[in-house]
Amino acid sequence: MISTVVPYTVMQTSIYKAVLKAFTKELPKALRVRPVAPFGACFNSKGIGISRLGPGVPIIDLDLPNKVVWRIFGFNSMVKVKEDVLCLGFVDGGLEATTSIVIGGHQLEDNLLQFDLAASRLGFSSSLLFRQTTCANFNFTSTA
Numbered sequence: 001m002i003s004t005v006v007p008y009t010v011m012q013t014s015i016y017k018a019v020l021k022a023f024t025k026e027l028p029k030a031l032r033v034r035p036v037a038p039f040g041a042c043f044n045s046k047g048i049g050i051s052r053l054g055p056g057v058p059i060i061d062l063d064l065p066n067k068v069v070w071r072i073f074g075f076n077s078m079v080k081v082k083e084d085v086l087c088l089g090f091v092d093g094g095l096e097a098t099t100s101i102v103i104g105g106h107q108l109e110d111n112l113l114q115f116d117l118a119a120s121r122l123g124f125s126s127s128l129l130f131r132q133t134t135c136a137n138f139n140f141t142s143t144a
Contacts, residue, residue: 001099001101001102001103002102002103002108003102003103003104003105004105004108005105006102006104006105007104007105007106008038008039008079008089008090008091008104008105008106008107009089009090009091009101009102009103009104009106009107010090010091010092010093010097010099010101010102010104011090011091011092011093011097011100011101012093012094012095012097012099012100012101013092013093013094013095013097014095015100015101016040016090016091016092016093017092019060019090020040020041020088020090022058023041023057023058023060023088024041026058027043027048027057027058029047030043030044030047030048030057031043031044031046031047032044033085035087036081036082036085036087038091039079039081039087039088039089039090039091040088040090040091040092041087041088042081042085042086042087042088043085043086043087044084044085045080045084045085045086046084048086050074051074053073053074053075054073054074054075054076054077054078055074055075055077055078055086056074057074057077057078057086057088059071059072059073060072060077062101062103072107075109076089076106076107076108076109076111077089077090077107079106089104089106089107091104
């Protein structure tokens, strides 16, 4: 499910724990710090590089039907909560979550989504930062 009302992606507990475990395993040199609610994994940002795609953290791939992959880069996966603290911007939705994953606003930011209601399809760009643009200055009238 996709939501512009939910600020951060919410995952059912078993999914959340698996993502958290895999993510932190791929970031072994980053110093973990005390979590800041509502997040479960936070890091000292001084040990994490940065690029135009955001913090230099592992890419999170969401495998969708028909071999489609939505890649989430540091800009959309991490949240700056304090001067030197970045948190993984995913939230534990509990064991009884009604939806296994709800993709939230932070993860949607600067991703162009196209809804084809007639065909019941969703198209997405992944991060517009690759195109050195954002949703705020994207040219919707361009044909290229």
